[in-house]
Amino acid sequence: MFLVPPWSLAILSLRNISLELIADDQQQKGFVDFFTSLPESVFQMNGLIKRGSESSFAWRESGKPTLSSPDRDLNLDLPILGSQAQCETSMLSNYATVVGDTIEKPSTTVRLFNRGDYYTAHGSDALFAAKEVFKSTGVVKMIGAEGKQIQSLVLNKLSFESFVRNLLLVKQYRVEIYVNKGTSKYNDWVVEYKGSPGNLTQFEDLLFSIDVVLSSSVIAVKIGRDTKNKVVGVGFVDVSERRLCVCEFPDDDHFSNLEALVVQVGPKECLLPGTNGSQDYVTVKKVVERSGVLVTPRKKTEFSTDGLAQDLNRLVAFKKGQQENAMAMPETNLTTAVCALNAIIKFLELTTDSSNFNQFSLSTMNWSQYVHLDSAAVKALSLIPPPGVTATQAHHSWMKQPLRDLNTIVERQEIVRALMDDLEARQALTQEHLRRIPDIQALARRLLKKKVTMQDLYRIYQVVKRLPQLVKCLDTPGQSVTLINVLVDPLKELLSDMFKFQEMIESTIDMDLVDRGEFLVKPDFDDDLQEMRNSMNSIEEQIKKLLSRVASDLNLEAGKTLKLESNNQLGYFFRVTLKEEKVLRDNKKYQTLDTNKSGVRFRNSALADLNSDYQHHKEQYSEQQKAIVAEIIGIAAGYVSTLHYLNDVLARLDVLTSFAEVAATAPKPYVRPTVKSDGSRMMRLKGVRHACLEVQDGVSFIANDAEFREDEQTFHIITGPNMGGKSTYIRSVGIVALLAQVGSFVPCDEAEMTLVDAILARVGADDCQVKGMSTFMMEMVETSAILRKATCHSLVIIDELGRGTSTYEGCGLAWAIAEYLAKEVKAFCLFATHFHELATLADDVPSVVNKHVSALIVNNTLTLLYRVRPGMCDQSYGIYVAKMAKFPASVIQMAQEKQSELEHYKNFDFDGTAEERKKIIEVGPQLVKVVPGVLQRSVVAVQVRPQLVEVVPWPVPVVLQRSVVAVQDGEQIIAEFLSACKDLKDIHSDTELNVRLKELQCQLKASSNLYVRALLASLSS
Structure with a gap:
């Protein structure tokens, strides 16, 4: 017999309660009534969810109750992954018996369990999710019998979606969603869908429901050998741009070329065959992870050509008249690379989706056409936007892929110049047009899968409708011929190609309802639609008349102090401002829906009935128009390739406009750099400024000059006080060199330079504790990469090398590295250091020059001048900087004493040569x-x-x-x-x-x- 203690005393410990089978229906009803009467807080304390009056209890064959609702079983049994297991006699004892992490997984994989209207996480995943979503582990509940408890967390749909977006797009983690395919007697938890940073296909509806810039590119790497060297084969797939790419190149033991390629391409994920202790793949994994890319191991058998011919024939979009045999294309001769490509095709399961058939291009990546950047340079030059700052995929690609082709650089410069000179056009583009263009690439992808809505088609229509305004804005008298050829002519061509699409949308969508957020087919397409539309119009007329009656009843003015509004969530409702809210108090004729800063939303019974009728007719209308909508989407899908081309042109316009806007609106306008591809190597920058620092509020930037000449001034040793601007100066030169080869104008008074083939950096004092690498080891690894990759055509930036170890070891290493770069490599190099002994290197190497950032000491007070001047500085002024940081006087005094004592021993008179x-x-x-x-x-x-x-x-x-x-x-x-x-x-x-x-x-x-x-x-x- 079941006895119910008072819940206030027993706290209803649902985890430990034991019930006998209640055969009598009346007893069962009493049991259910008891639980449904409990406050929601009781359920929350025990990690459960109460569903109000709908709550009931379902009975298993074992005779034990489980909380349920009419539409689904709220089953909190702990999942047993990958196998079936009979349920325990109690829901919660089973929940606590089996560990959720039964199948071993890496820490970068998060498992969530789909339980219908909500999701759960267990074990370490529950703790992680609680910290990320709720910023506290207090919401995690221990479920299960004593000694068999496990951490568990419930996520509603909104929290789940936000959490998954953060995992895939920010954290770069993998996500697995499990669903129970078993019966009430057995659990069978299997993977319903999964995703990773490079494989977002199964999460597209979730991720693309918001306007978000995404790139889901994946690379795979396979290492082969020719007669002498390692051959690295790389496959690359960008699903959003429908590209399949391959490339092969020789590489050294440290895979320097591969690192440069990873930085250029910027993949979200890298596939590697199972290493089995292979040192090459262990090194590749470290190189890829250093660039912030998630590494996913795959079976070695996937890195083969098995089934590749058939898969490529399905995926590749062959040109008209081209032989439809992918294996006849020259790209397939790169045997190592195509094996890597095959692994990506299997990983993304591209051939399982028929919408991918004959949609991809196959090409060879020409990675040598771009300037090589290492991951340290990307960070040092601020190429990655900070959290919260969005940038288009085109911006990311262009900034990480500076060009080595002079003609393309000049072409971009011509367009930037034209946009800078045309203030009216530039303002119209930045303030009116470009910011209102949605992510066409995402819309095209959804259209290809035929998962778009009428609202999506309308958004594409809005872009097409804006094209004539863009053409008019750019095609002005005296406009640059280059801009006309690169941007205006393609836009005119696209306008012609999309004319039929524009006509179709205008003739099918009821434009009168668009302003209200309703995207319906015009009623004249079908008699039944017309009849439903007439009924909806009649109801709307009644609602408008009701507005006047309610305004009279509340002594308000219709349309002013009392407004009639509607949205997709609530339908029709009235709204008054907070000032007029008092008219609704104690008025039982009106029911308040909600209150916010815009006012109070409410209805009366008449509006509620009319709104219900209207929504019912609207649902019938949507159901009736489905066949017409499907036909419209089918026709629109034929424009996918045109939309991809439109996206490319608009992305190019967007980036070049942003270059022009930044150059024109900077505190001091940028100048066009003169870039040369031949002649003696040189770089002459006059009045160079840091592009980021000069735009900060309250900053008056001190510009400086920089000059390099082949065999005369190639290696600059920069000394000077702490906080004096050494790091800012060398980074400024690096940024100018990068912007010049991107095709942008540069923050200088004058700029002239020859092309560089690489920008390499060792800046900052980061460590990597996760990989067991100290600050000094990171310095050595990055510097080692520079010494291997740098050529005489490279630009090298090194800041404070050797400070992570003892003074004399650091000085010795810094000297050896500097001498090697100056004598052997002969690259253009900026070497900032506090090892003043390095200044004597200029006595031995003619191409080494000494410079210092100046400072002034007056009345024992340090004033930083931020000017870079010729010669060396023999002091670092560290104690003065400590004074500026408000160190205690006793500490300052002791530091000065120790400095004098140590300098006594250092400054000896050596009688040698x-x-x-x-x-x-x-x-x-x-x-x-x-x-x-x-x-x-x-x-x-x-x-x-x-x-x-x-x-x-x-x-x-x-x-x-x-x-x-x-x-x-x-x-x-x-x-x-x-x-x-x-x-x-x-x-x-x-x-x-x-x-x-x-x-x-x-x-x-x-x-x-x-x-x-x-x-x-x-x-x-």
């Missing part, structure tokens, strides 16, 4: 102290760490090798000297002791070892 002094500096001068009677070393000699040698495999200069040998030999000489001094302890005669000490000192001074001579020089200072 300049060449010998430089060699000693390369390994770091050693500090020594004299303790009465004994000479002791205070600092251990420089040691070259083996692990750094492994990750920095550059050619070590011979001078550095010799210096290390000198240190090792000098250590041995000093050890022998100290041992001999120790043996003098048995001499009791002062005279004899002095004679023996003098002999030993003479022997030591006679040594030709550089290390020993440096130590002796420091003692005499």
